[in-house]
Amino acid sequence: MRFISVLMGSKSDYEIMKEAVKVLEKFQIPYELIITSAHRTPERTHDYVKNAEKRGAQVFICGAGMAAHLAGVVASLTTRPVIGVPMPSGMMDGLDALLSTVQMPGGMPVATLAVGKAGAKNAAYLALQILANSDDELKAKLEEDRIAQAKKVELDSKEVEVRLD
Numbered sequence: 832m833r834f835i836s837v838l839m840g841s842k843s844d845y846e847i848m849k850e851a852v853k854v855l856e857k858f859q860i861p862y863e864l865i866i867t868s869a870h871r872t873p874e875r876t877h878d879y880v881k882n883a884e885k886r887g888a889q890v891f892i893c894g895a896g897m898a899a900h901l902a903g904v905v906a907s908l909t910t911r912p913v914i915g916v917p918m919p920s921g922m923m924d925g926l927d928a929l930l931s932t933v934q935m936p937g938g939m940p941v942a943t944l945a946v947g948k949a950g951a952k953n954a955a956y957l958a959l960q961i962l963a964n965s966d967d968e969l970k971a972k973l974e975e976d977r978i979a980q981a982k983k984v985e986l987d988s989k990e991v992e993v994r995l996d
């Protein structure tokens with residue numbers, strides 16, 4: 832079965848990573864969610880990624896904070912796309928995680944998104960867009976979602992807007 836795999840380095844990342852899960856559930860895409868750490872549980876991380884790839888994981892989304900090596904290590908274990916979401920924690924409030932997620936050596940990409948909830952949400956959208964390359968039904972759903980987003984902007988504006996024309 833094709834599915835998206837969501838990994839996070841600690842339970843403390845869950846509040847943020849829930850934003851990714853919400854999007855996957857909204858689009859009814861099968862996903863797995865697991866806590867595993869490249870630092871604290873290297874073997875578990877290795878075994879999970881190798882096994883998930885065999886079982887049909889199409890994209891890995893990895894949320895981690897501070898010295899955020901999880902996404903980079905996952906990228907070293909699979910040729911499936913890996914999306915990194917830096918957590919807003921630590922003494923630099925996520926800048927440390929952003930840099931340690933984004934600065935991968937050439938040939939070993941991690942698609943690194945924004946720090947925090949917006950990054951987690953976009954990680955799910957990006958994973959869906961990757962799947963939609965070979966799924967026209969999902970592509971149509973993503974297009975409908977864009978239309979809904981645009982409508983919401985107009986409705987929100989109507990509540991507050993002031994115009995002179």
Ligand SMILES: Nc1c(C(=O)O)ncn1[C@@H]1O[C@H](COP(=O)(O)O)[C@@H](O)[C@H]1O
Nearest residue numbers: 840841843868869870895896899900901
């Ligand atoms: N960056 C990593 C990795 C890793 O990269 O393997 N494992 C845990 N962590 C991060 O450590 C932070 C603090 O974790 P705790 O709250 O458990 O102390 C979390 O944001 C987690 O993602």
